Amino acid sequence: SSGGGGGLLSLLAKCFSSSKKSQKQQQQQLSVVPVTKTKSRVEVRKIPRLNPNVVNVQLFDLDVPRIFTGEPFFCKGCRALPEASCRLNVEPGNTADSNTPCVWTCAFCGKHNTMPHLQSREELCPQAVVDFVLTPAPAREPGAKPLENMDSNLVVFVIDISGSMGCTTPVPALQSLWKDLRSGSGDTTTGTYGSGNTFITRLECMQVAVRKQLEHLTAMYPHKRVILCTFSNKITLYGDGMCEPVEILEANDNFNNFEHLLELGQSFGQQKFNSVRDAQDSLKGKLATLQPTGATALGPALVVATGLASTSPRSEVIVCTDGEPNQGLGSTGSSGAAAFYEKTGRFAKHHDSLVNFITLEGQQCALNLLAPCAKLTQGTVNTLNPVELERQVRQLSQNLCVATEVEVTLLVPDGVKLHNPSEDATEVPMSKVVVEVGNVTSETDLFFYLTVDKAAEDIPLQAQVHYTDRAGARMLRVMNARMLATPDRAEVERSVNVAVEAAAVTQKAARVAQGGRADQARNLMLAAQQLFSRAAKSDQQQEESYIYSSETAALDELFGRALATPSALHSDAAIRLLHQMQQVSMQRFLAGSEKKKLVEKRRGNEQLAALYYSYKF
DSSP, rough: OSSOOOOOOOSSSSSEEOOOOOHHHHHHHHEEEEEEEOSOOEEEEEEEOOOEEEEEEEETTTTTTBBOOOOOOOOOTTTOOOOTTOEEESTTTTTTGTOOOOOOOOTTOOOEEOOOOOGGGGGGGOOOOEEEEOOOOOOOOTTOHHHHHHTOOOOEEEOOGGGGGOEEEEEEEHHHHHHHHHHHSSTTTTTBBSSSOOEEHHHHHHHHHHHHHHHHHHHOOOOOOEEEEEESEEEEEEETTOOOEEOOOOOGGGGOOOHHHHHHHHHTSSOOOOHHHHHHHHHHHHHHHHHOOOOOOHHHHHHHHHHHHSSSTTOOEEEEEOOOOOTTTTTTTOOHHHHHHHHHHHHHHHHTTTEEEETTSSSOOOOHHHHHHHTTOOOOOEEOGGGGGHHHHHHHHOEEEEEEEEEEEEEEOHHHHHHHHSTEEEEETTEEEEEEEEEEEETEEEEEEESSSOOSSSSSEEEEEEEEEETOOOOEEEEEEEEEEEOOHHHHHHHHOHHHHHHHHEEEEEHHHHTTTTHHHHHHHHHHHHHHHHHOHHHHHHHHHHHHHTHHHHHHHHHHHHHGGGGGGHHHHHHHHHHHTTOOOOGGGGOOOHHHHHHHHHHOOOHHHHHHHHHOO
């Protein structure tokens, strides 16, 4: 589709470009970029033009199924499914051929498949997107409403209360003024408000953020169960605030025993926790009593929290810290620290849990260790000024997990070659790529680059998405599309979907840079800019091209610094940026007309508006 939003199986352009090109066209595949200028000459370097063939498998609405009754029928050769326009030897429902077996010729591998008796083509896949129920959801608890089972998962806040959380941060002058105006403080005789000298500790910022999040969850997801966990030189599990707290001390080498910590979390998670609607006041009371003290046993607390979250599918862990782990498992500088966080991430992924990290400005937080853990679970990593915490915690609740155990298979016919979108993908014969995604949120996009080795009038594509929905049902989504191929690159570029290409190239450049290849990453960014300057003609294309330049400015600047100083890629700020850009969604690059539709969906009710306007320190 050439529009900004497109369908569920979006394509960069209306026509794919074929790899069969004339010599002149082949020469046009290199772009010339000035490097240095001298009195006698201009030195240039050649950058390959960007591959314009991108397929975007959109996963953000897996929680809105398009149920198709009946069992899926797979090709015995490549496991593709037939679609409404597939080749059949006889038309379904033709009484003259009622005794002739119906044979389907697969468009991807050419195998002939004998079909069950069909009354009409509508018994195939009549739409571009359909969902099959492979395994029904488990039975609900007696008396439980559907949403209660789907939205009663755990949200575990893991809060750092080490000594450094007592450091103060100045509240910006405008926020200080807002606070004074709302509280009625200040000098009313002179009209002096907001001195700008108000200070707040990092822990107080965290308390405000979590308190506001409790109110948000109560309004939007009242059946979720919120668990409070703190860590310093000990770990304290407050549960829902209505149960007896449990302390885990370092004694007997507890903080270095992964399995023991995991069991402690799982054991604590076996008890019955109250919904956030019922436990909100108790949780706020526990929050108010927290005081900064001690060291930073982040690693042990993370293990306990993921163990706890594993007791309820589709749960979420939010870790808030301002410093490097320095006690127990995962401590900075300890042998096996990187392997520890990867192991914890894989455990969380296996149990369909999201792990998010929010780190605070002021100190290094070892994001090189933490980010891989979040990436494995499709979680987020952010480094914020303390006064921005409330906004970030609120955004996490908007980026919901819509499906788990997600696996995407993309099929194309012979003559079309797929390129793996990530290092986790495995390519198998018959032009098929299988990618294990795991958890999917409302902002997850998956991109595939492809090349066409031969001209074709009609190229079929099929994406199969196996997933578990929020109710626990095992589902299969099938998405079909057909495209034309042409050797005329200009024709392809005229219909470029800038938002799709922008997100695809940004994800790829961030992955390449994380592997230490800043030069290749920057070349990709430059090639994209040149593609957009040539192809962006409509108002929407030009607006999305500008958005791309603006949203990736920090990434481009990082690549520039890394060319001179490779270690620039290893700072906390760089790791956070690369992690975010590897997960960037097409939605981020949409033009205003398209983005407006998303904003309308996110617009809250009057209760949420009241919560927002009541926000103050």
